[in-house]
Every structure is written in structure tokens, then in C-alpha cells.
Amino acid sequence: MRALAFPLLLSTLLVLPGSLRGAEPPAPTGRWHAALVPVPGVEVGFVLDVSSKGRQLSAWLGNGEHRTPFTSATWDGATLVLELAHLDARLTVRPAGAGLEGTYTRTTSAGTVEVPFQARRTPPAEPSLPRGAPAVGGEWGLTMGEGEKASRLVGSFRQRGARVDGTVRESTGDWGPLHGTWDGRALVLTVFDGVHVYRLTGELRPDGTLAGEFRSRANPPVPWTGRRLRAGEDEAFVPGGDSVVRAKDPSAPFVFSLPDEDGRLVSSTDPAFAGRPMVVSIGGTWCPNCNDEAPLLAELHRRYRGKGLSVVGLSFEYTADAERSRRQVKRFRERYALSYPVLVAGSTKEARSSPVIAQLDGFEGYPTTLFLDRGHRVVKVHSGFDGPATGERFTALKKEFEKTIRTLLATKPR
Structure with missing residues (x-):
């Protein structure tokens, strides 16, 4: 019997998982208080x-009450990649x-951006x-920058004790879900939603106005000031x-002819769009x-396509790499389960000289949403989009x- 001891020990070591052979470390699951x-x-x-x-990981990032799920999460025992x-x-x-x-x-569009990341289990001190202490909640008229380059914005803040979100x-849309703190004197608000890396800080001045700095990633700080807006004044402050x-020509149809994610040309004159708003x-x-x-x-689109509505996205991407642009459009459509086509319109650097934008006056940014009648004439344009972080404005815009x-x-065909 003694002669069997070594083979038994060897076979046991070969099948034992865990500490004897060094199992893969577990993924860093749970809640983390993170920062860029x-x-x-x-x-x-x-x-x-x-x-x-099981072995399937998932993850999301949160800004206040807003959550953004990652499209994938992988762990190789040493590195966690969240896409x-x-x-x-x-x-x-x-x-x-x-x-x-x-x-x-x-x-x-300027190349690859890299920003250091850190996280800990314990939340930051509140x-x-x-x-x-004076309250900071409400509508504020913000002036960002100085001199001729200064721009006007509206800050909409909700305060719950020392927490603010x-x-x-801007006239072309919102910054997403800002969140942070207010101690009666100093305001700190941040957002990271996968794109924005914003930090807005300010202090209350004796005259009741706010003044501080705005930072976007590693760019130089931009000074800003803010004053409280009267009820209903926000629309006049930022139209x-x-x-x-x-x-440019309201009587002419809006036209496009661009490739989709598979390279297939889609045109506004295609029979599928004929006579459809x-x-x-x-x-x-x-x-x-x-x-x-x-x-x-x-x-x-899901609700009204059976009644005759068509929806099309025209996407200007960061680079002139057509393969990358098609890939990103495909990922975008998959992310939101879009049943309507999204076409590759070109790069952002060339957008203003494109045939698409050449049909418009006053184009400022993305998204710009056109509502076309059955003859594909532009009857209404909405520039920008007030997203979920704007609360009541988002609800009103959906309606x-x-x-x-x-x-x-x-409307009947002309």
C-alpha cells in the first residue's frame, strides 16, 4: 500500500484547483467609486x-441616477476591459x-484620447x-469664456441636501447627467458618460452670482459666471x-444618396421612401x-412606420476611414436596436462642405433633425436634443x- 502513496499524491495535485496550483484571480466585481x-x-x-x-461579466457606469451599460466586459485574470x-x-x-x-x-477626430483612471471601494467624503445655507437648485444663466468668444448656456440644477444633479x-443640446456636491459656498459637478469628461466648479459670490472654472478633459480651464434666471427666462437666454x-430652399425636396453599413447605396428617391413623410x-x-x-x-419608427413614416440617420464620423465608419454605424444600430437605416455621410472634418449640409442654413451641430413632408420638403428642423438629464424638457421634446x-x-399629398 505504501508504494501507491506518491502516485496518489501526484494525481491529487494535478486535479486540485485553487491555491495549490494558483487559480485565476477573481474579477474585481462589486461597486467602485471611480474617477478619471x-x-x-x-x-x-x-x-x-x-x-x-457564472463566467459572464457585465458592467455599468453611473452619474447620479443615470446608468450607462458597457457593451462588453472581459477579464483575463489580470486586466478588466470594459467596452x-x-x-x-x-x-x-x-x-x-x-x-x-x-x-x-x-x-x-483629433486622434486617440487617453485619460488615467482610478477607483476605490470607499465613497468620497460628502x-x-x-x-x-443658500440653495443652488434652479435655473442659472451661465456665461462661459470671456470677450467675443463667450457663450451663453443654461444650468439646471436640482439640490437634495449637499447633493446636486x-x-x-446649449442651443444644440445638453451636457448629460451632471452630479456632485454643494456645501453652501462651493459647487462641484462632473460627468463621464463615455464621451464627456467634464468638471464644473464654482463659488457663490456676495452678490448671489456664481463664478468658477469649467474643464473638459485636459484642456485649459475656461472661466464662467452664472446668475439666477427668472421663471421662463431660460428660453430667451438660450433659444x-x-x-x-x-x-435654404423650402420648396425643394431634401435629397441624399449615401452608403449604409454594408456599403449599399440608399437614396431619398428610392421607391421605399416615395410619398412617405x-x-x-x-x-x-x-x-x-x-x-x-x-x-x-x-x-x-416602430410605432408609426406601419402608418407610413420613414426614418433615416445620416452619420458623420470622426475619420475618413470608410471601413471604421461602417463598423461604428453597425455598432450604433445594434446598441439601440434600430430598425431604420443609418447611412455613412462622411467625416466631421468635411461635413460643412458636404451635399447634405449644403442644403441647410445655420447648421450648428449634431444632431440636427429634419421633418420632411410626403414630397420630402423640409417643414421643420430641430437642432440639438434635450436628453434625459434635462427632465421636463426631455419629456416635452418627446411629445x-x-x-x-x-x-x-x-397631411395629404400635394
């Missing part, structure tokens, strides 16, 4: 949540002591709000999207407001889009 650090001392905070079901494929972006993360560290990477709105863009969204897969708009257009579509469908 575009420059030393400047943190853009968010929540990272990683979970597992936002439709944005050509990813977080590459490694355990570091009790925390995590890594890099956020994204392809842009400031205490003194009794009787909301967004900042809504319907007042910006017009068709159409919604045309000029955007890009990289555009945060376009990503906010896509689920709404998908819902409206407005649907009302416009119902009106187009009810």
Missing part, C-alpha cells in the same frame, strides 16, 4: 459597477492594492451643508433648437446627444416630436 484624472488634482467622478453571472463599442471607447482596468487603476481610451444646456436651422437625423455615432435621441427615434410626426402623417 485628466490632469493631476482634477477628478471626474462616477460609479463603476461590475457584476458576474463602449458604439463610441469606440473603453476602460482598461487593473487591480492596484485595494483599488483599481487604468486608462480610458477613445478615438476622436460635504456637510450648514443650516440656513442636473445638466447644462431652443427650433430657432436655429432652416432649409420622413424624419432625417443628421448626427454621428460619437455624439452624446445623438445617442440620447436614437432610442426615441427607434420608438417612434413635440410625436406631434410633428402625427401632423405629417395626417
Whole structure:
């Protein structure tokens, strides 16, 4: 019997999992309090949540109450890769002591952007709000920058104790779900949604106005000031999207002829579109407001295509690489389960000289959404998109889009 001891021991070692042979370390699942650090001392905070079901990982990032799911999560025993494929972006993360560290990477029109990442289990300290401290919630008129280059924006903030969330709105859309803190004197708001890496800080001045700095990634800080807006003043301070863009010739049909994700040419004159009202969204897969708009257009298309509505996306991508552009359009359509075509319109650098934009006056940015009648004449244009972070404005815009579509469908052919 003693002669069998060594073979038995050897066979046991060969089949034993775990510590005797060094099993693959488990993935860093759970809730993490994370931040991107575009420059030393400047943190853009968010929540990272990683979970597992069997060997399948999933993850999302959170800004206040808003969650953005990653398209995939993979762990090889040393590195966690979290993809936002439709944005050509990813977080590459490694355990570091009790925390995590890594890099956020994204392809842009200027090349590849990389921002350091860090995370820990414990939440950052929350400031205490003194009794009787002034409130910061409400609508603020912001002036960003100085001199002739200054721009006007509206900050919409909701305050719950020392916590603040909301967004900042331009004429072409909003900044997404800002979140942060207010201690009665200092305001700190950040957002990282896969695209925006924003940090807005400010202090209350004796006259009741705010003043501070805005940072976008590692770009130089931009000074800003803000004053409270009276009820209803926000629309005059920053006009809504319907007042910006017009068709150069309202009597002419809006036309396009562009390839889809498979390289197949799709034209506005195709029989499939003949006599049908159409919604045309000029955007890009990289555009945060376009990503906010896509689920709404998908819902409206599903609801009204049987009644005669067509929807088409025209996508200007970051590079002139046609293969990459088609890939990103495909990922974008898969992300939002779009049943309507999204066509590759070219690169953002060439957009203003494109035949698509040449048909419009006052084009400012993405998305620009055109509502076409049955003869494909532009009857209404909406520039930008007020996303979920804008609250009531988002709800109102959804109703407005649907009302416009119902009106187009009810109109008889000329």
C-alpha cells in the first residue's frame, strides 16, 4: 500500500484547483467609486459597477441616477476591459492594492484620447451643508469664456441636501447627467458618460452670482459666471433648437444618396421612401446627444412606420476611414436596436462642405433633425436634443416630436 502513496499524491495535485496550483484571480466585481484624472488634482467622478453571472461579466457606469451599460466586459485574470463599442471607447482596468487603476481610451477626430483612471471601494467624503445655507437648485444663466468668444448656456440644477444633479444646456443640446456636491459656498459637478469628461466648479459670490472654472478633459480651464434666471427666462437666454436651422430652399425636396453599413447605396428617391413623410437625423455615432435621441427615434419608427413614416440617420464620423465608419454605424444600430437605416455621410472634418449640409442654413451641430413632408420638403428642423438629464424638457421634446410626426402623417399629398 505504501508504494501507491506518491502516485496518489501526484494525481491529487494535478486535479486540485485553487491555491495549490494558483487559480485565476477573481474579477474585481462589486461597486467602485471611480474617477478619471485628466490632469493631476482634477477628478471626474462616477460609479463603476461590475457584476458576474457564472463566467459572464457585465458592467455599468453611473452619474447620479443615470446608468450607462458597457457593451462588453472581459477579464483575463489580470486586466478588466470594459467596452463602449458604439463610441469606440473603453476602460482598461487593473487591480492596484485595494483599488483599481487604468486608462480610458477613445478615438476622436483629433486622434486617440487617453485619460488615467482610478477607483476605490470607499465613497468620497460628502460635504456637510450648514443650516440656513443658500440653495443652488434652479435655473442659472451661465456665461462661459470671456470677450467675443463667450457663450451663453443654461444650468439646471436640482439640490437634495449637499447633493446636486442636473445638466447644462446649449442651443444644440445638453451636457448629460451632471452630479456632485454643494456645501453652501462651493459647487462641484462632473460627468463621464463615455464621451464627456467634464468638471464644473464654482463659488457663490456676495452678490448671489456664481463664478468658477469649467474643464473638459485636459484642456485649459475656461472661466464662467452664472446668475439666477427668472421663471421662463431660460428660453430667451438660450433659444431652443427650433430657432436655429432652416432649409435654404423650402420648396425643394431634401435629397441624399449615401452608403449604409454594408456599403449599399440608399437614396431619398428610392421607391421605399416615395410619398412617405420622413424624419432625417443628421448626427454621428460619437455624439452624446445623438445617442440620447436614437432610442426615441427607434420608438417612434416602430410605432408609426406601419402608418407610413420613414426614418433615416445620416452619420458623420470622426475619420475618413470608410471601413471604421461602417463598423461604428453597425455598432450604433445594434446598441439601440434600430430598425431604420443609418447611412455613412462622411467625416466631421468635411461635413460643412458636404451635399447634405449644403442644403441647410445655420447648421450648428449634431444632431440636427429634419421633418420632411410626403414630397420630402423640409417643414421643420430641430437642432440639438434635450436628453434625459434635462427632465421636463426631455419629456416635452418627446411629445413635440410625436406631434410633428402625427401632423405629417395626417397631411395629404400635394
